[in-house]
Amino acid sequence: MKKAVFFDIDGTLWDFKMNIPESTKKALKELRKNGYYAFLCSGRSRSNIKSPKLLALGFDGIVAACGTHIEFEGEKLFELLLTKEQIGHILAVLRKHQIPMVLEGPNYIYVDEKDFVDDPYVIYLRNELGENLKSITGTAQYEVNKLSAELGNADVELVRKELGTEFDMIVHEPDGILEIGQAGHSKASGIERLCASLGIAKEDTYAFGDSANDVEMLEFVAHGIAMGNGTDVAKNAAEFVTTDIHKDGIWNGLKHYGLI
Structure with a gap:
């Protein structure tokens, strides 16, 4: 079965000045080279996920707006709007x-x-x-x-x-x-819906996050990974705590699980 890795954006892929570490760029390239799915999974709405340098990292799809907007290979799979x-x-x-x-x-x-x-x-x-x-x-x-x-x-x-x-x-x-x-919609529900659509088994899911809105995601996937610079609530929800974002956190987390 194909494995899937879900990445929060802010504080995880880039810092709060939108700087992406070189080791993160290299890690994403290696992950996809090895045949694994890489997905953005963010509280941001889709309209706020536009950065060319972020999207240039290469992702198979996007779970946006806390699970209420889902895309795979550029095609929208799910959208839930407030009335x-x-x-x-x-x-x-x-x-x-x-x-x-x-x-x-x-x-x-x-x-x-x-x-x-x-x-x-x-x-x-x-x-x-x-x-x-x-x-x-x-x-x-x-x-x-x-x-x-x-x-x-x-x-x-x-x-x-x-x-x-x-x-x-x-x-x-x-x-x-x-x-x-x-109510009932979160990053975790978005991951569950996407994995059901693609036939990805739960035991093949991984997620990286750093804050309160990542908790459900980190608890839902088989392998939740909190950033070393993350909040205590995120770290407590994770299976593994990697290093800080600027201390090769993404690289080290993927390496820990043998994904790169």
Whole structure:
């Protein structure tokens, strides 16, 4: 059976300045040369996975937006969008608590720019996405897989309660970034769906991650690998902890399992 390796992006394949170690580039090349699948598996929406240098690493497919957008060899296999009513409910709750938000979809990212004056993330989005960044206006029908938000001083448990059980919410510490999506969908569910489509056995799955939204993925696959620079919650969920991203973490992790 063919083995499949799933890679988170931020803090795993590249650092938070989007620098990709040379050893990571070499490792991905060797992995695919050896006949194994390599997949991106990210909380980012597909519209925010555009970097030529990232895609140039060579991937067989993409699991994006916490499992709600799946591609294989350029073909879309699965897409789950929030309904207009779901989006309206989430926006109402977040605005009630004065929480700035970003709506993330397969083609566009929507942001209420007045809530993000000189925010570094929105500046990055403007530079990276260009015309793929849109403003939130009125009650338009948006194509959205998930949302991200800045918690600030809001009560996270109250927000969770008001959103209701229809949605899952991941809190990234210590920066207070929220990810909100449909309950029951995650990187793990995306991996499961993709593997079912391709006939990949669970015992042949591996994943690299570094943060809270990687936990389900690291626990689901047969071999979860946390980056040495990752959070404690990711490391606790992993079978193996490799070295830091800039200390050949991807190379060493793949080498540990005999994949390169």
